[in-house]
Amino acid sequence: MKIMIIEDDLVIASSLQEELLKWQYSAFYVTDFNDVMNTFTQEAPQLVLIDIKLPYFNGYYWCTEIRKISQVPIIFVSSQSERMDIVMAIQMGADDFISKPFDLTVALAKIQALLRRTYDxxxxxxxxxxxxxxxxxxxxxxxxxxxxxxxxxxxxxxxxxxxxxxxxxxxxxxxxxxxxxxxxxxxxxxxxxxxxxxxxxxxxxxxxxxxxxxxxxxxxxxxxxxxxxx
Structure with missing residues (x-):
């Protein structure tokens, strides 16, 4: 399973990638935040982890763009976790929300649960x-x-x-x-x-x-x- 991480904080992106790799997932993170859709199209991930605050365009924008062409499961991972932030994420097409700071074990459990719900x-x-x-x-x-x-x-x-x-x-x-x-x-x-x-x-x-x-x-x-x- 390929998981795409759209996260501006390299430490968090690397930590998520490392944890996912331990569980035999093929995880990678975006490096060009001005061309997210091209990366998404080329890589065709089975799940997307995305922050709200990103360079150029925020996570809401990219979530909307992804939803125009794909129903791939999306989880927001963000420190902007007020009730309206979560509601907005869901309205934009997200399937779940993980608030920062987060425990890697809990994050992994949510990712695996969403994958089980999405795929057989x-x-x-x-x-x-x-x-x-x-x-x-x-x-x-x-x-x-x-x-x-x-x-x-x-x-x-x-x-x-x-x-x-x-x-x-x-x-x-x-x-x-x-x-x-x-x-x-x-x-x-x-x-x-x-x-x-x-x-x-x-x-x-x-x-x-x-x-x-x-x-x-x-x-x-x-x-x-x-x-x-x-």
């Missing part, structure tokens, strides 16, 4: 799920009911991005950045070919119309059943 864990594997389709990231497989199909690394990366940002459309540039780090040298048809192959593999396990294309916006996942009446 089976043994040591992590399943990302949507509409009864389960993405087995470590096995490079996707499963539906009692059927499963193997994926290439690129196909897995595409589905992982879409699963983590379900409910929103992801631009082709963002997906290509995740796959190849830089979309400048990739043929325009390369991503489309990968998407078509992925759709064919999903059809093999009776998963159809799962990846949706919206012109001008990119790719997304078919709406969840309970969203279709909205």
């Amino acid at each position: 864990f089976t043994g040591n594997d992590i399943y990302l799920s949507h509409r009864q389709v389960h993405l087995k990231t470590s096995e490079l497989k996707v499963q539906y009911q009692d059927q499963e199909v193997e994926l290439t690394k690129n196909e897995m990366k595409i589905l992982e991005v879409l699963f983590l940002q379900k409910g929103a459309f992801v631009s082709r540039e963002a997906i290509m950045m995740k796959l190849w780090e830089n979309d400048s040298f990739i043929d325009d048809n390369t991503l489309a070919v990968n998407i078509n192959r992925l759709r064919k593999k999903l059809a093999e396990i009776n998963v159809t119309s799962f990846i949706v294309t919206k012109k001008g916006f990119g790719y997304g996942l078919q709406k969840d059943e309970h969203d279709e009446t909205k």
Whole structure:
């Protein structure tokens, strides 16, 4: 699991990273606070820890920007912990709030609890799920009911991005950045070919119309059943 730390205090950022690494999480902290979204798009973390007070733009701003493209879980970690600060964080899209100063053990417990609520864990594997389709990231497989199909690394990366940002459309540039780090040298048809192959593999396990294309916006996942009446 990859965790992104957006924290101006290097001591706190390093302490969080060190503690998370002890628990086998892949943790990293932002160094360019003027380009947070580019880092988020490239790294595609499974959880974000963010402070309110940051250089250039505050945490509320970046939380709102992340929520435009992703439903990844977000925890605010801040010394600005008055009731209105917490309310504002939740209204901006945060899932939880940790007040500074904090105990690393308590912070870790909150992080692990939110990860358990967000993702399905089976043994040591992590399943990302949507509409009864389960993405087995470590096995490079996707499963539906009692059927499963193997994926290439690129196909897995595409589905992982879409699963983590379900409910929103992801631009082709963002997906290509995740796959190849830089979309400048990739043929325009390369991503489309990968998407078509992925759709064919999903059809093999009776998963159809799962990846949706919206012109001008990119790719997304078919709406969840309970969203279709909205």
